[in-house]
Amino acid sequence: MFNMLFTRLVIFFLLCQHHQTAKKTRPNIVLILTDDQDLVLGGDEPLLQTRRLVKEAGVDFSQAYVTTSICCPSRASILTGRYPHNTGVTNNTVEGGCSDKTWREGVEKKTFATHLKGVGYTTMYAGKYLNQYGKKKGGGVGHIPQGWDWWAGLVGNSKYYNYTLSINGKRRHHGDNYTLDYLTDVIRDRAVEFLDKQNSETPFLMVLAPPACHAPFTPAPQYMEKYKNKQAPRNPAFNRHQADDTKKHWLIETEPRQMSNQSIEMVDEIFRNRWRTLLSVDDLVSSVYSVLDTKDLLSNTVVLYTSDHGYHLGQFGMPVDKRLPYEFDIRVPFWISGPGISSNQTVSTPVLSIDIAPTLLDIAGLPPSPVMDGLSFLSLIQSNNKTRANMSNLIKTNEITENQLEAVQSIEEDYTPDITTNFTGIQGRHSFLVEYWGEGSKSTSSPSCNSQLYGDLSNLAECDKRFQCKCQDSRNNTYFCVRTHGQEDSIFCQFQDVDTFQEMYNIKQDPFQLTNIAHLLQNDTLQYYLKVLGLLKNCKGTECNNL
16 A cells, blocks of 8 residues: 555656656747738838847748738737638628627637647737727727736727727726837837746746837837838839739729829838837847846747738839738748757748747647647757757756767767658648638728719728728728749639639749739639639648648
């Protein structure tokens, strides 16, 4: 009897020790998620500190894409690892699933935060969440999404001043005093406060979601005079009027097809202000690194930096917005650094916004979730380094010796297994889906545009008098696209309108997507793309990665 009791105590002690060791060796995770930050038009250029601390110290994913080019659906996908057709969040309205009751009572309870909190992570979120969050129909400020210990969620859409935060379910209003209220700096201060309370014993997850560089494009006072001579990039698509044989969806073709000089001047000023707002994000990242370093947490912290989608600034005469299936709207900056990740790497394998959630689970040592449509990209950047980092942590807990680590490293120098042998998923990804459901709302358009739009504002959205009432969205700006990579490198899209209008571009030959070649496809080729598109737009979980 004594021996049995003793054995059980020993087993219990060993299990506790194993749990504590696992707890200590799980990396901390910091995800910085900006708003509307493009890559194709140089949106990463102002981030000198961030590029040094994250991009140059780790990996630059040069082919990073979002699966939808609009805020709320993209953020829902990032949180859950699911395509919009599987989150039920299709646009920025409550009617489009943005923070609606179905979301709050369903998929929101299965984010990466709930997974990580379940294995002992302390979790914190600060900044923009979902566009309808905190509003009455979006659950109110008292709603704290499951999985978060520290909560500072922005009520509604991005602002820099005069906004409300839900601080752990309590309303806190901020005014227009720069020192007290500038939202990017408030998020920075919340991050520092959170980090000051962390230690090396318990892993943490921290998500920081500043408003930059989203409208209203309000820079901090000290940066208002920067970039005076900068202009929005004048690439071949800038203010381009499409010829009849290269037509795009009717929304692009609406009048005015080209911007006026006044509109171009406004686009340039918005371009400058977007860069200026990012300088405060750069300061935020620097402050986070400084605190991590001071508290000796940096060596066990993985930092990811990305955006919820890209942006356009005058391309094809569309003044300023997103929502389109073109490279400038769907490609984003995406960098990661941390333990076991070598510096100055560039990975050209496509990674998606839906890959973030499964990757965070992988970083925490958790198995993939079968309901996630994305894939972990950890295998692309760590390979042997992941094992080496884990072994280094085992040294700290006295489970292996330095000599044992050196012996393993000497073997690794002579033998580097082919990553694709063990990780065929993300390496073998050939195609992925880009999708969006258009909006139509009088509340998001200038009433004075009504006379110019045939009284159809209920089906149109983002029509701004300042830009000659050029509309940025419509109900039938609803599309599904197959984006392929590798030798093919193309995108094929079909719009859900009366014409089932189609666009296709050979990105390798036509990087600015000037020439629509969909009408030139042979029927067999067209049917192939339609079949793949049909499979992707209805896929769930692992079946989304078999195409």
